[in-house]
Amino acid sequence: MINFLNQHGSELIIKTWEQIYISALALFLGILVAVPLGIILTRYEKTAKYVMSISSMLQTIPSLALLTLMIPIFGIGKLPAIVALFIYSLLPILRNTYIGMNKVNKNLIDAAKGLGMTTAQSIFKVEIPMAMPIIMAGIRLSAVYVISWSTLASYIGAGGLGDFIFNGLNLYNPSLIIGGTIPVSILAILTDYLLGKFEKKVTPVTKSGVKK
Amino acid sequence: MSTAKDTAKEIVSFRNVAKKYRGGSVGVENINVTIKEGEFVCFIGTSGSGKTTTMRMINRMIDPSKGTITFKGHNIRHYDPVKLRRTIGYVIQNNGLMPHMTIQENITLVPRLLKWPQEKMDKKARELINLADLPESFLDRYPAELSGGQQQRIGVVRALAADQDLILMDEPFGALDPITRDDLQELIKHLQEELGKTIVFVTHDMDEALKLATHIVIMDSGHVIQDDTPDNILQHPANDFVKDLLGEERLLQAQQNTLSVxxxxxxxxxxxxxxxxxxxxxxxxxxxxxxxxxxxxxxxxxxxxxxxxxxxxxxxxxxxxxxxxxxxxxxxxxxxxxxxxxxxxxxxxxxxxxxxxxxxxxxxxxxxxxxxxxxxxxxxxxxxxxxxxxxxxxxxxxxxxxxx
CATH class of the missing domain: 3.10.580.10 (CBS-domain)
Incomplete structure (x- = not known):
């Protein structure tokens, strides 16, 4: 292992950074689009059904195929990878946001409106805080997906830890495969852990004596 | 519009109000009701009678399809719905407290929307928790840490936080046990009698209506069947529906209550x-x-x-x-x-x-x-x-x- 690190140490750091960069950007874009979209969709029940089925359909495209399909549009490199992973990250976040917002106790929404909150105040002060645990669960799921799938992005020249794995496969070198896989797993677990912490922080307190 | 002998000012009036839903189903029709300041008005009827719809039209939670509703003499259509709702208290079944806000934050929800200074809100919160007859230490707690009855007490006093004169209550005590309900009924009767609040109360419980109301509006399938004082309703039920709603037992008991010597x-x-x-x-x-x-x-x-x-x-x-x-x-x-x-x-x-x-x-x-x-x-x-x-x-x- 020390041998492996001596040989590929600096490369490992660069590739890990690429992996983080690609997945974080894809996830960030996914959250940026899916959360507001999910919230808006709760206001348009009929449209919501169509949007949900389209995004489910996108999810069924094999990941490798989707990555390859990006090449004619965006060429090779990081951009097509980020776009493809962004598409993948959408569904879990979108679906959880939609469900989370829909599951907010209708009584609370009625009370918020009846007490004189504007629609925006009701969404930001009541509905989103209440839906937060479910929305966060979607984001965590997407994050783990995106990190592990971004390994495949190396296939279309995006770089990342996938480079180790594909090289290992081509060269029949198990240590390269393992050396690429372990950091990916660690990265996914670490991200999930950190997002879990973050979730605790943004989930509203409903009991006194619980410190944020 | 109010009769000459009644000195109390009218606070809400319905004139030929109707609500038709999309698809043509009728919510309510031909509603003509006048509510005076200081009254305790009960809208009573079976489910689907339109009583809640009628009440929710007052603070524009539902807009009527026809007719006019006035609040303090002005057509409510001329009010901004959000501002209107902040001037009318609102209490719903299952209290509607925000679980992620402390009791203090819940009580001062409307004052915060109105951007009151913090000091004034703190004072109001203490005043209202005392009115609700709960210890001030509860202000820092969360709703989940209170019993159902205590939560609804907060739900009731929250409706007064911005000094609203008119409070709408939609079956507020439906989910409470009888003893707790009695306590809360006393609380709101106090609000009406001592603090002079006008209360519009929706219920399907005739005992509750007879106990609390000074003015009962009986509704059935979207129409007002009878609109009178409890005594007059007991003495002269408008039709068999009202008699059924009152029940034979109550009518007999009422004889004693409403018969004069x-x-x-x-x-x-x-x-x-x-x-x-x-x-x-x-x-x-x-x-x-x-x-x-x-x-x-x-x-x-x-x-x-x-x-x-x-x-x-x-x-x-x-x-x-x-x-x-x-x-x-x-x-x-x-x-x-x-x-x-x-x-x-x-x-x-x-x-x-x-x-x-x-x-x-x-x-x-x-x-x-x-x-x-x-x-x-x-x-x-x-x-x-x-x-x-x-x-x-x-x-x-x-x-x-x-x-x-």
């Missing part, structure tokens, strides 16, 4: 005028089979009474009634309610009480016997009176209930 009095009291001799008095008594006579002057104004015992003690040939009669101890005006009088009569053991009109003219008597009949009806129902032998009389009523 003149409804059950006998109009042919045993009486004698002041100038008659005692011999004549004794003759009248024996003719009427009674041991007392009411004494009036020649104009039939009530003066007092005379009974056999007094005559026995103080009999003399030359005396007239005016010499020995007793001044009246108790009499009732003809329109006093039975509920106020029956207890006095029964507890104090009078066999009869004279009834006078406003100018003290004798117009009848209420006897123990006639009262007891009404009470039988209320306690055992009418049917059982067909077999009076089977009824075991409670000692307090049975004693001394002779037919006089």
């Amino acid at each position: 003149s409804d059950i009095m006998s109009t042919n009291p045993a009486k004698i005028t002041l100038g008659k001799s005692l011999a004549e008095a004794i003759r009248t008594m024996s003719l009427r089979h009674v041991d007392y006579l009411l004494v009036t002057d020649d104009d039939n104004k009530l003066k007092g009474y005379i009974d056999l015992e007094t005559i026995n003690e103080r009999y003399s040939k030359d005396a007239s009634v005016s010499d020995i009669y007793n001044r009246t101890r108790m009499k009732f005006k003809k329109d006093s309610y039975l509920r106020d009088t029956s207890e006095k009569i029964l507890k104090q053991g009078y066999k009869y009480v004279p009834i006078v009109d406003n100018d003290n003219y004798l117009i009848g008597t209420v006897t123990r016997a006639s009262l007891v009949n009404i009470i039988y009806d209320a306690i055992w129902g009418k049917e059982e009176l067909d077999n009076p032998d089977e009824i075991k009389l409670p000692a307090s009523i049975a004693k001394g209930s002779d037919k006089s």
Whole structure:
């Protein structure tokens, strides 16, 4: 292992950074689009059904195929990878946001409106805080997906830890495969852990004596 | 619009209001109701009667398809709905407290929307938690840490946080146990009676409505069936639907509550005028089979009474009634309610009480016997009176209930 690190140490750091960069950007874009979209969709029940089925359909495209399909549009490199992973990250976040917002106790929404909150105040002060645990669960799921799938992005020249794995496969070198896989797993677990912490922080307190 | 004799200002009025839903189903139709300041109005009806729809139109949670609703004299369409709602208190079933806000934050929710200074909000929160009769330490707690009844107390006082005059309540106590509900009913009755708040209350519970309301609006399938005071509704139910809603038992009980003494009095009291001799008095008594006579002057104004015992003690040939009669101890005006009088009569053991009109003219008597009949009806129902032998009389009523 020390041998492996001596040989590929600096490369490992660069590739890990690429992996983080690609997945974080894809996830960030996914959250940026899916959360507001999910919230808006709760206001348009009929449209919501169509949007949900389209995004489910996108999810069924094999990941490798989707990555390859990006090449004619965006060429090779990081951009097509980020776009493809962004598409993948959408569904879990979108679906959880939609469900989370829909599951907010209708009584609370009625009370918020009846007490004189504007629609925006009701969404930001009541509905989103209440839906937060479910929305966060979607984001965590997407994050783990995106990190592990971004390994495949190396296939279309995006770089990342996938480079180790594909090289290992081509060269029949198990240590390269393992050396690429372990950091990916660690990265996914670490991200999930950190997002879990973050979730605790943004989930509203409903009991006194619980410190944020 | 308000009638001349009523001085209270109207706070909400419905004029020909209708709500039709998309697809043509009718929510409510032809609603004409006037709510005056300080009233406790109950909208009552079965589910689907439109009572909640009607209430929710007041703060524009639902907009009417036809007609006008005014709030403090202005058409509510001219108010911004958000601002309107902040000036009208709102209490819903299951309290609607925000679980992620402390009690203090929940109470001061509307003041925060109105951007009150922090100090004023703190003061208000303490004032209201005291009004709710809960300790101030609760302000830092979260709703989940309070019992259902305590939560709804907060839900009720929250509706007053911005000094709203009008409070809408949508079946607020439906989910509470009877004892807690009684407590909360007292709380809101206090708000109406002591603080002068106008309360519009939606319920399907007739007992609740009769207990709290000063004004009941009975609704069925989108129409107002009857709009009156509780007493008038009990006395004159508009139709069979209202009778069913009230129930036979309540109507019987209500007789006692809403009948006035003149409804059950006998109009042919045993009486004698002041100038008659005692011999004549004794003759009248024996003719009427009674041991007392009411004494009036020649104009039939009530003066007092005379009974056999007094005559026995103080009999003399030359005396007239005016010499020995007793001044009246108790009499009732003809329109006093039975509920106020029956207890006095029964507890104090009078066999009869004279009834006078406003100018003290004798117009009848209420006897123990006639009262007891009404009470039988209320306690055992009418049917059982067909077999009076089977009824075991409670000692307090049975004693001394002779037919006089």
